[in-house]
Amino acid sequence: MNLGAQRLTRRILRKAHNWSQALSDVNLENDTDQICEDWLSLVKSKDTSSSPPHLPDLIGITSRKLRNVLSKRGLEGRTFNLFRDLRERETYTKEEFVGIIEKQSDFEQQRILNGLVNNLKVTDWESFEKSCEEIFDEVRDLEIDQSSKLDCSIIDRNGKVKICRLPDYIPQLSEVDTSLFAVSICTVDGQRMHLGDSDIYYTMQSTSKPYTYGITHAALDDVLHEFVGHEPSGQAFNKIILDNQGRPFNPMINMGAIMTCSLVHHEQPLSHRFNYFLEHYKKLTGSRSTLSCNMPVYKSELEVGFMNKAAVNYMMTMGCWKGMIQSEEQLLKNLDLYYQLCSIEVTTEIQSIMSACLANRGINPITGESVLPIRSVKRALSLMFTCGMYDYSGRFAFKYGVPAKSGVSGVTDVVIPGVLSMTIYSPWLSIHSSSSLLGLQFIDGFIKKFPYHVFDSRQYAK
Numbered sequence: 308m309n310l311g312a313q314r315l316t317r318r319i320l321r322k323a324h325n326w327s328q329a330l331s332d333v334n335l336e337n338d339t340d341q342i343c344e345d346w347l348s349l350v351k352s353k354d355t356s357s358s359p360p361h362l363p364d365l366i367g368i369t370s371r372k373l374r375n376v377l378s379k380r381g382l383e384g385r386t387f388n389l390f391r392d393l394r395e396r397e398t399y400t401k402e403e404f405v406g407i408i409e410k411q412s413d414f415e416q417q418r419i420l421n422g423l424v425n426n427l428k429v430t431d432w433e434s435f436e437k438s439c440e441e442i443f444d445e446v447r448d449l450e451i452d453q454s455s456k457l458d459c460s461i462i463d464r465n466g467k468v469k470i471c472r473l474p475d476y477i478p479q480l481s482e483v484d485t486s487l488f489a490v491s492i493c494t495v496d497g498q499r500m501h502l503g504d505s506d507i508y509y510t511m512q513s514t515s516k517p518y519t520y521g522i523t524h525a526a527l528d529d530v531l532h533e534f535v536g537h538e539p540s541g542q543a544f545n546k547i548i549l550d551n552q553g554r555p556f557n558p559m560i561n562m563g564a565i566m567t568c569s570l571v572h573h574e575q576p577l578s579h580r581f582n583y584f585l586e587h588y589k590k591l592t593g594s595r596s597t598l599s600c601n602m603p604v605y606k607s608e609l610e611v612g613f614m615n616k617a618a619v620n621y622m623m624t625m626g627c628w629k630g631m632i633q634s635e636e637q638l639l640k641n642l643d644l645y646y647q648l649c650s651i652e653v654t655t656e657i658q659s660i661m662s663a664c665l666a667n668r669g670i671n672p673i674t675g676e677s678v679l680p681i682r683s684v685k686r687a688l689s690l691m692f693t694c695g696m697y698d699y700s701g702r703f704a705f706k707y708g709v710p711a712k713s714g715v716s717g718v719t720d721v722v723i724p725g726v727l728s729m730t731i732y733s734p735w736l737s738i739h740s741s742s743s744l745l746g747l748q749f750i751d752g753f754i755k756k757f758p759y760h761v762f763d764s765r766q767y768a769k
């Protein structure tokens with residue numbers, strides 16, 4: 308957090324810093340009955356070596372009570388360091404409790420306070436969650452008629468038949484459990500919701516592209532656009548095509564993403580370059596645990612990615628690297644790096660935090676860390692809006708009006724700037740959009756229910 312933001316946070320904290328008042332809700336969170344029961348069993352227990360405490364002393368604040376209040380508002384206990392410092396069974400007086408809260412970082416204290424006074428992006432979390440669950444259940448129950456290992460048809464929410472297929476051009480991607488379906492949502496205040504198989508790992512594929520772009524843009528600024536454009540191509544993601552200045556059309560399609568990731572630290576060993584991206588990806592997840600590649604998927608792409616090989620050869624022939632690359636070995640290293648980024652494994656729980664950084668000006672809503680500069684986030688979101696869904700981007704923007712990015716593993720990231728992000732995963736791809744059909748269906752239900760289409764003026768109404 309920069310100095311200005313820290314000062315501001317402190318000021319807000321001091322002003323609203325009546326913890327006693329803020330915590331009154333927690334006290335009302337009535338589990339007094341449980342405490343009485345515990346007390347009675349203590350009194351009745353045979354252990355008379357120490358006299359039982361007075362009942363009123365026990366009716367204080369517990370970690371569990373605070374956790375419950377925050378979780379009803381979408382703030383998960385596991386995202387706070389505070390709960391590591393609090394003992395589960397102990398009951399604290401308000402003063403003791405406040406003392407422990409005040410040991411946490413300013414950012415965390417602000418999050419706790421926001422949770423307690425419900426100063427959050429989604430104020431009626433419980434009904435929001437219920438609506439999302441209803442949409443999720445409706446989409447999960449859509450009729451799927453599987454005609455072969457790779458093909459199926461699905462009757463969508465509007466009763467239309469949609470033909471779907473698994474992306475067998477990367478053989479490992481078709482070796483998947485097609486019944487998987489997961490949605491995770493994360494608001495800019497770090498309120499989170501997970502539905503379905505949200506702890507199952509999949510590879511990010513093209514949903515890595517906005518992050519790779521943001522990280523590269525942060526390092527190189529608009530110089531990067533000397534090598535890659537910003538127009539939608541109107542073509543499939545793997546089409547071999549350059550714009551009228553001889554650049555890949557944009558960083559959201561394969562050619563553009565290969566070019567983008569090749570530009571930073573290109574003189575360094577591949578291991579260093581991969582690690583550079585990985586470290587940034589990790590900060591976006593806000594987690595201390597490592598991220599890694601799915602080896603079979605990575606190898607599968609290397610083995611059979613003939614279109615991408617043709618694409619880099621074509622770009623080389625056309626001088627797209629402007630002399631930066633001299634040999635075939637250097638050329639293929641860039642493709643290798645691109646494949647590594649596509650094969651990074653995440654769950655929707657993890658990825659929704661990454662996309663929430665894009666919704667939140669580049670700041671991780673869980674850790675408070677500023678991971679990407681706002682100017683790079685702005686550009687990444689514009690590109691997602693106009694080019695993120697490949698040759699379906701225009702129709703998607705028209706219908707749903709939100710920045711989004713899809714990947715052939717069946718994942719879709721949606722960002723509603725200043726509000727929330729969602730990551731949806733389900734492997735069946737609509738043959739029209741190369742995007743997850745159930746993902747599109749969830750978005751359809753969500754945007755019909757909540758007016759987040761950028762041109763839906765209801766969301767700006769006072």
Ligand SMILES: NC(=O)CC[C@H](N)C(=O)O
Nearest residue numbers: 512513544561649714715
């Ligand atoms: N649309 C995608 O997700 C494509 C990514 C995939 N790794 C490829 O290069 O073809």
